[in-house]
Amino acid sequence: MNGKEKMDAAFSKEGSRELPVVICYEGIYIRDHVKQLTNLPWWYAHETDIEKQIDWHGGIAKNIGQDWFAIPGFYSRDERKYLKIKTRSDGVYRVNTKTCEEFKLREPIIGGENYSGLDTAKGPKNEEEAEVMFRGGFDGETEDIIESGRADLARELINGACSGLSPVRSVSTPLYNCVYHWGFSNFMVTIVDNPGLLTYVCDIIIEKIERGISDIKKMGAEIIWIEECFLDMINPEMYKKYNLPYVRRITDAIRGAGMKSVYYHCGDPKGKMDLILDAGADAVSFEESKKGFEIEIEKIVEYVDGRCAVFGNLDAINFLPRCTESELRGEIERFVRAGRKNKSRFVMSIGSPVTPGTTAEKVRLYCETAREIGSR
Numbered sequence: 001m002n003g004k005e006k007m008d009a010a011f012s013k014e015g016s017r018e019l020p021v022v023i024c025y026e027g028i029y030i031r032d033h034v035k036q037l038t039n040l041p042w043w044y045a046h047e048t049d050i051e052k053q054i055d056w057h058g059g060i061a062k063n064i065g066q067d068w069f070a071i072p073g074f075y076s077r078d079e080r081k082y083l084k085i086k087t088r089s090d091g092v093y094r095v096n097t098k099t100c101e102e103f104k105l106r107e108p109i110i111g112g113e114n115y116s117g118l119d120t121a122k123g124p125k126n127e128e129e130a131e132v133m134f135r136g137g138f139d140g141e142t143e144d145i146i147e148s149g150r151a152d153l154a155r156e157l158i159n160g161a162c163s164g165l166s167p168v169r170s171v172s173t174p175l176y177n178c179v180y181h182w183g184f185s186n187f188m189v190t191i192v193d194n195p196g197l198l199t200y201v202c203d204i205i206i207e208k209i210e211r212g213i214s215d216i217k218k219m220g221a222e223i224i225w226i227e228e229c230f231l232d233m234i235n236p237e238m239y240k241k242y243n244l245p246y247v248r249r250i251t252d253a254i255r256g257a258g259m260k261s262v263y264y265h266c267g268d269p270k271g272k273m274d275l276i277l278d279a280g281a282d283a284v285s286f287e288e289s290k291k292g293f294e295i296e297i298e299k300i301v302e303y304v305d306g307r308c309a310v311f312g313n314l315d316a317i318n319f320l321p322r323c324t325e326s327e328l329r330g331e332i333e334r335f336v337r338a339g340r341k342n343k344s345r346f347v348m349s350i351g352s353p354v355t356p357g358t359t360a361e362k363v364r365l366y367c368e369t370a371r372e373i374g375s376r
Contacts, residue, residue: 002164003067007347011309014119015344019336019374020166021367022311024225024264024285025353027070029363030060031108036360038321042107043092048075048083050171053153058161065367068166071157071221075150110356121287123182123190127200133181134204145215154363155220159225163208170225171209171250174202175243179230190270191234195242205324206246210253214222219255224254224279232267235327251280260310268293273303283309288351290317293353297338313351314366320350321358332370339374348374 001009001018011017018043023029028216037060044056053074061069075083081100092105124130158167169292178198179187191198216224231243247263254261263281265272270293276284284304286295297312304310312335314320319331332348339346348370354363 004164004222006009006067007166008268008346009357014161014299015306015342015345015346016346017375018306019339019344019346019348019370020371021348021374022066022068022227023064023316023350023363023367024311026064026066028112028353029064031112031335031355032110032354033363034108034358035145035350040086042217043105046094046105047085048094048155049081050074050153051321054156054161054163057153057188061157061162061165063364065364065371068168069157069162071154071169071219073219074153076143077152080149085333090258090289106182118180118184121181121183121186121308123178123186124197127197129203130204137174145218147232149217151215151269154221156365158220161288161324166223167219168220168223168225169219170227171212171216171298172252173226173228173231173243174205174246176228176231177205178202184230187230188233191238195238198242202242202246206249209250211304213250214256215256217259221259223262224250224326225261225264225285226250226294227264227266229266232265232269232272235344236271236275241271244275244279245320245321247279250329251282255280255282262309264311264374266276269295277307278305281308283311283345283347285349286313286351288313288315288317288319296334298341301338301342302350303347306345309345310339310342311347313349316350316352316354316358321365325369328362328366329369329373331368336370336376 004018006016006018006020011019030037038056040056040059044052048061059073081098084095084097086095089206094103124133150302162322178201182190213224226352231239251261260282262285263276263279264285265276266287269286286300289295296315301310314331314335335348
């Protein structure tokens with residue numbers, strides 16, 4: 001079975017005799033390990049030359065060794081006519097040959113950059129401001145992703161360098177989006193003092209997400225990763241009232257488009273497991289035990305009991321960077337045993353993004369070991 005076949009089987013009611021293996025947040029892993037994953041220049045990730053992008057993504061996918069890959073967006077055909085990448089002594093630039101505008105590209109920073117938006121964002125104060133912020137300027141017409149050529153790279157990879165792997169793309173839930181627009185503290189105050197305003201904004205955001213799901217389908221994706229952070233810190237009643245209806249709309253839209261969904265609820269799911277499962281996703285995924293809470297794979301599969309697929313949450317923070325090969329093998333065997341108890345509706349995965357200090361060789365070993373043990 002190839003990677004796509006394993007993923008399809010893992011999502012099915014019958015489960016997979018050969019369990020697939022993936023990592024989550026592939027983009028973060030590539031950012032932090034790009035020099036370990038490819039000999040090509042880092043700016044190939046920004047290239048307007050589609051052949052260079054194919055070489056970049058195809059080579060990296062091969063070196064990671066997992067059973068899915070994140071399909072990238074791309075420039076439109078019109079943009080490719082006048083946008084060019086130029087290397088100079090002082091850096092790498094994306095040059096617009098039509099307007100002569102130049103944009104200096106930045107080499108990825110290992111570990112990412114400090115983001116202060118959660119401290120400084122304020123969000124709209126009323127519905128009028130929300131309309132301007134979230135819907136202002138939208139005329140109801142959108143560019144067709146196929147006709148424009150923005151799906152060209154994804155389709156080339158799916159049919160060529162990355163064939164045999166499951167194509168995946170991600171979206172974030174509306175209420176989670178609100179955390180970034182309001183800032184964490186302001187969001188937590190607003191959900192208590194003015195939840196109607198959050199709902200008003202979520203109604204706008206969900207419409208955009210639903211349109212985006214249609215584009216994701218056109219790109220060729222077969223799985224959508226639904227990301228959600230911070231919402232473990234609201235109580236179950238708030239989660240059910242202000243979040244769950246929107247997550248259901250996302251999973252319904254994904255299913256209606258003929259794709260599969262993975263619901264990744266960050267943080268402690270305690271008190272919300274029934275609600276999380278009620279969201280209707282085809283699979284659930286959780287972090288590893290940390291931050292004062294425990295999420296053990298055996299307890300997850302016991303609770304889920306085959307109702308949907310489960311992604312393993314191997315500890316990517318404290319275990320994977322430091323474990324020996326024998327320790328890694330033992331831990332993967334534990335996860336696979338648990339996965340078989342979920343009627344083999346199971347995908348070997350990690351609970352969080354690969355850390356900068358975890359070598360590409362260790363990640364490759366993780367994939368190879370999980371593939372071997374999962375095929376027994």
